[in-house]
Structure formats: C-alpha cells, structure tokens
Amino acid sequence: MMLIECPYCGPRNEPEFAYGGQAHVAYPEDPNALSDEEWAQYLFYRDNPQGAYAERWVHSAGCRKWFNAIRNTRTYEIQHVYRLDQARPDGAAPAPTTSRQEA
Amino acid sequence: MNQRELPQHPDFLWSNPEPKKSYDVVIVGGGGHGLATAYYLAKNHGITNVAVLERGWLAGGNMARNTTIIRSNYLWDESAAIYEHSLKLWEGLEEELGYDIFFSQRGVLNLAHTLQDQRDSVRRVEANRLNGVDAEWVDAQQVKELCPIININDDIRYPVMGGTFQPRAGIAKHDWVAWGYARRADELGVDLIQNCEVTGFVMDGDRVVGVETSRGRINAGKVALCAAGHTSVLADMAGFRVPIQSHPLQALVSELHEMVHPTVVMSNHVHVYVSQAHKGELVMGAGVDTYNGYGQRGSFHVIEHQMSAAVELFPIFARAHLLRTWGGIVDVTLDASPVMGRSPVDQMYVNCGWGTGGFKAVPGAGWAYAHTIAHDEPHQLNRAFGLERFVSGDLIDEHGAAAVAH
Ligand SMILES: Cc1cc2nc3c(=O)[nH]c(=O)nc-3n(C[C@H](O)[C@H](O)[C@H](O)COP(=O)(O)OP(=O)(O)OC[C@H]3O[C@@H](n4cnc5c(N)ncnc54)[C@H](O)[C@@H]3O)c2cc1C
Ligand SMILES: [Zn+2]
Numbered sequence: 071m072m073l074i075e076c077p078y079c080g081p082r083n084e085p086e087f088a089y090g091g092q093a094h095v096a097y098p099e100d101p102n103a104l105s106d107e108e109w110a111q112y113l114f115y116r117d118n119p120q121g122a123y124a125e126r127w128v129h130s131a132g133c134r135k136w137f138n139a140i141r142n143t144r145t146y147e148i149q150h151v152y153r154l155d156q157a158r159p160d161g162a163a164p165a166p167t168t169s170r171q172e173a
Numbered sequence: 174m175n176q177r178e179l180p181q182h183p184d185f186l187w188s189n190p191e192p193k194k195s196y197d198v199v200i201v202g203g204g205g206h207g208l209a210t211a212y213y214l215a216k217n218h219g220i221t222n223v224a225v226l227e228r229g230w231l232a233g234g235n236m237a238r239n240t241t242i243i244r245s246n247y248l249w250d251e252s253a254a255i256y257e258h259s260l261k262l263w264e265g266l267e268e269e270l271g272y273d274i275f276f277s278q279r280g281v282l283n284l285a286h287t288l289q290d291q292r293d294s295v296r297r298v299e300a301n302r303l304n305g306v307d308a309e310w311v312d313a314q315q316v317k318e319l320c321p322i323i324n325i326n327d328d329i330r331y332p333v334m335g336g337t338f339q340p341r342a343g344i345a346k347h348d349w350v351a352w353g354y355a356r357r358a359d360e361l362g363v364d365l366i367q368n369c370e371v372t373g374f375v376m377d378g379d380r381v382v383g384v385e386t387s388r389g390r391i392n393a394g395k396v397a398l399c400a401a402g403h404t405s406v407l408a409d410m411a412g413f414r415v416p417i418q419s420h421p422l423q424a425l426v427s428e429l430h431e432m433v434h435p436t437v438v439m440s441n442h443v444h445v446y447v448s449q450a451h452k453g454e455l456v457m458g459a460g461v462d463t464y465n466g467y468g469q470r471g472s473f474h475v476i477e478h479q480m481s482a483a484v485e486l487f488p489i490f491a492r493a494h495l496l497r498t499w500g501g502i503v504d505v506t507l508d509a510s511p512v513m514g515r516s517p518v519d520q521m522y523v524n525c526g527w528g529t530g531g532f533k534a535v536p537g538a539g540w541a542y543a544h545t546i547a548h549d550e551p552h553q554l555n556r557a558f559g560l561e562r563f564v565s566g567d568l569i570d571e572h573g574a575a576a577v578a579h
Contacts, residue, residue, distance in 0.1 A: 084472055089463040113563075115416050118415075
C-alpha cells in the first residue's frame with residue numbers, strides 16, 4: 071500500500087485516494103479541427119512509460135481535491151506531488167505525447 | 174472431485190540453442206501467446222525458422238501468474254468468435270500437444286447480485302446461444318446445487334440472485350500449458366531463447382529488419398510482438414503508440430484443502446473469483462490495482478477487499494489461510510478487448526491488450542496471430558481487433574458486458 075502525500079492534508083493511506091490517469095493531457099482547443107487519427111489519440115491513447123510518470127490523483131475520502139504526482143511506475147516511488155495550479159517540476163517526467171503533438 | 178497426482182516432468186522439454194544470426198520470424202516475448210504463436214506458425218503454416226526471444230524465463234510473466242480461468246461466454250460476436258475458437262482448441266489440446274495440461278471443464282458461474290446484473294446476464298446468455306456458445310441462466314437455488322458451499326441467504330449485503338453458467342468453461346494448469354507448447358514448438362524447429370531482452374529495432378526505412386538484444390543483433394524477416402504488459406515499452410522503441418495502460422493485477426492462494434469447490438465462481442459485483450486448483454489450494458483474484466505499474470506487485474488492500482468478498486460468499490473459507498499473493502503486469506485497453514494485427518511498421522505485428530483475460534485466449538490468439546504473420550493479413554478471427562478500430566470508433570466494448578474480465 072502506498073503512502074500518498076496530499077498537498078492539502080499531508081500523508082495518507084492509498085485507499086483514501088482514487089487514480090485519475092495521466093496528467094497534463096489538455097482537451098483539444100478546437101476538437102472539430104482534429105483528424106480522426108488525432109481525435110483517437112486524444113480519446114484512447116495515453117502514455118504508458120516504465121519510469122517517471124506525471125499522473126492525477128484525487129483525495130476522495132479526504133479533502134476531495136485533485137492534484138498531480140510524479141511517480142515511478144517501476145518502483146512506485148512518488149517523487150513529487152503538486153497542486154493543479156503549480157507547474158510540473160522541471161525535468162521530472164516527460165510531457166504527454168498527445169499534447170506534444172498538438173503543440 | 175478428487176485431488177489429482179501430478180505426473181513427473183521429463184528431464185528436458187526443449188533445447189536452449191544459441192541465437193542464430195537471422196530468422197524468418199522473431200517473436201518478442203515467451204509467454205503463452207508467444208509460444209502458441211510459434212507453435213502454430215510451424216504447425217499450420219510450415220514456418221519453422223522462428224525464434225522466441227524471452228528476456229527472463231519462459232512463462233515468467235503473466236502466463237504462470239494467472240488464475241487460469243477459461244471460458245468463451247463473451248457478449249459481442251467478435252469476442253465470442255475468437256474465445257469460442259480458443260475453447261474448442263483447448264478441448265483437444267492435451268492430445269494435440271501430447272502433454273498433460275490438467276484442462277478441467279468444471280464450468281464457470283458468473284453471479285448476479287442486482288437486478289441490472291440479472292438483466293445483463295440474461296441478455297448475455299441469449300447472445301451466447303445465438304453464437305453457439307453454451308450458456309444458461311440459473312437461479313439462486315440452482316447456483317447452490319452447482320456449488321453447495323456458496324451462501325445464497327438473503328441476509329448478506331449483496332445476496333446471490335442467480336447467475337450464468339457455462340458448463341464447458343473451466344481451468345487448466347498454466348505453466349504446463351506453456352511447457353506443452355514450448356516442447357512441441359522446439360520439436361518443430363523453433364528456437365526458444367531465454368535471457369534475451371529486445372532493446373531496440375533495426376529498421377530499413379519503414380520496414381523492420383531485425384532486433385537489437387542483450388545477446389546481440391538478430392536479423393528478422395518479420396517481428397511479432399507478444400510482450401503483454403511491456404508492449405508500450407517496445408512500441409515506443411519502434412516509434413508507434415498502442416492504446417494500452419499497464420496495471421498490476423494480483424492473485425492469491427490458500428494452503429491445500431480437501432476438495433470442496435467443484436466449479437469456478439466469479440462475481441463482478443462483489444468482485445472476487447474463486448476456484449480450487451488440482452492440488453487443493455483455493456485460488457482467488459479480482460480487479461487490477463488502479464494505477465499504472467510495471468512492478469509485478471500491488472497494494473494489500475486490494476487483496477483484503479477480494480478476501481472479504483470471498484468470505485461473504487463462502488463462509489467456510491473464513492478460517493483458511495492466505496499462503497501467497499503475487500502480481501503480474503496486465504495490458505488494459507479502454508474497451509477491454511485485445512489488439513491484434515499489423516502495426517504501423519512494415520513487417521511488424523502487434524498482439525497485446527488481453528489485459529486481465531488473455532490466458533483463455535492462448536490457443537485461439539496464437540492460431541489467429543500466426544495466420545496474420547504468415548499472410549501479412551489478419552485472420553477472420555482477429556479482423557475486428559486491429560489498431561484501426563480506435564480511429565474508426567468501431568470498438569468492441571466488453572467492459573462490464575462480459576461479466577468479470579478474466
Ligand atoms: C494475477 C493474474 C490473473 C489472471 N487471471 C486470468 C484468468 O483467470 N483467465 C485468463 O484468461 N487470463 C488471466 N490473466 C491474464 C493472462 O495471464 C494474460 O492476458 C496473458 O498471460 C498474456 O499473454 P502472455 O502469456 O503471452 O503474457 P506474458 O506471460 O506476460 O508474456 C510476455 C512476455 O514478454 C516478455 N518480454 C517483455 N519485454 C520483453 C523484451 N523487451 N524482450 C524480450 N521479452 C520481453 C516478458 O518477460 C514475458 O515473459 C491473469 C493475469 C494475472 C496477472
Ligand atoms: Zn487531501
């Protein structure tokens with residue numbers, strides 16, 4: 071079981087949290103402008119790296135706030151937690167492929 | 174049902190050759206899917222200049238970590254076709270491989286605990302029958318007759334309202350299935366190469382012509398991915414994406430007991446599934462750990478949750494002991510259906526996304542994938558399962574539809 075540090079409440083047991091998948095995947099600015107391939111990328115594809123991963127968690131049995139974490143998917147070690155209004159720590163995890171393609 | 178004595182293994186099941194410089198087909202991953210694909214390439218298509226490259230040991234991934242449930246009672250036509258083809262192959266597999274695999278058609282019960290469960294189950298039974306898959310709806314009393322140790326009282330949180338039963342479904346001994354395929358593939362000339370990790374691909378323009386490995390470069394006419402939870406890592410190296418997320422999936426066994434559980438019971442709603450293996454241990458599993466993970470381990474509260482569900486359904490298990498828990502890495506797609514077909518790279522093929530339920534598919538998937546590789550074109554059985562469906566929107570949504578996804 072992981073000990074996850076909520077940026078608002080401090081360290082709590084994993085069962086208090088729910089997982090939200092990859093972080094920083096922005097809704098396309100103009101969905102109508104996307105090709106079917108691009109829309110498929112946005113809808114069905116997320117990065118799945120072995121190593122540092124920027125991901126979303128929600129403290130559902132606590133303050134109910136969403137936040138981001140950088141976690142190593144091989145060791146499960148959480149390297150950073152940060153609020154949604156904070157930037158992804160520099161160099162801690164690669165930016166999502168989908169957003170990179172849109173940028 | 175009685176405990177069954179395990180026969181002795183022969184001394185050697187396959188040779189361990191040094192990798193050759195070049196093969197017609199290189200298969201990446203020596204789990205069930207890789208081994209079955211190699212066997213059917215040789216047997217059905219006469220392609221024997223084949224290597225299976227495995228970074229660890231044969232079946233050291235999900236293949237010998239799963240809970241071995243075999244069934245074909247999936248909702249949609251495309252799924253029913255491939256899983257039922259697989260089940261038919263299971264029915265002749267001991268003879269085909271000349272090897273004991275302890276395939277036991279003891280039936281699988283998928284329980285219903287809510288009115289919605291019940292409606293979905295009856296719908297699935299009707300769909301199964303139209304597809305020639307054996308299925309019946311059984312009420313709570315019939316559930317009790319099929320599995321006398323189950324609690325059908327209505328004083329529990331989610332009483333059993335009935336379930337679906339597939340009599341031809343069952344379990345098999347997973348590691349022996351792998352050994353059986355490995356032995357036959359080896360006899361037909363396939364090189365099974367362990368401790369050989371693929372670390373990159375050799376390209377000639379858009380076409381793959383070889384693999385870089387921890388044991389040097391190996392040239393390949395075709396490359397077939399069979400790496401389950403690691404497929405994204407390999408696809409990244411090859412420059413394309415696959416729509417999967419890798420999750421830990423755990424299971425557990427108890428110590429050995431008298432045979433008390435004659436069938437396989439799965440419950441989606443309280444979320445546990447239980448069978449009793451041939452030596453007498455209770456085998457249980459449930460859902461994935463929700464986060465992405467390559468660690469082959471998960472969190473203990475997931476185990477606690479499935480045990481509490483099991484004890485409510487089977488009060489007799491309350492004093493059994495947990496002997497061992499473990500985890501695998503499963504490759505989950507959004508529609509809970511696999512991906513099998515050509516990849517964006519010329520002469521490279523992809524077979525992944527079987528997630529929590531690909532053991533039962535080993536014979537059928539190996540059969541269809543071998544055809545896909547041999548003909549550079551999907552078999553009828555996997556035509557609908559290509560990567561294209563995520564662009565066309567033609568998904569095969571088995572999430573929830575197929576009862577528990579194992
Ligand atoms: C706990 C658990 C319970 C399950 N229960 C069931 C069930 O009851 N019924 C069911 O039908 N299915 C079940 N499954 C799912 C099933 O086990 C998988 O879908 C199936 O085994 C996947 O195919 P495979 O056997 O080829 O995978 P694996 O055995 O995982 O084979 C993939 C292989 O690729 C190798 N590999 C990875 N990267 C590389 C590389 N770079 N180079 C070389 N080799 C590489 C790995 O080492 C591994 O051996 C379960 C899975 C788990 C984990
Ligand atoms: Zn909090």
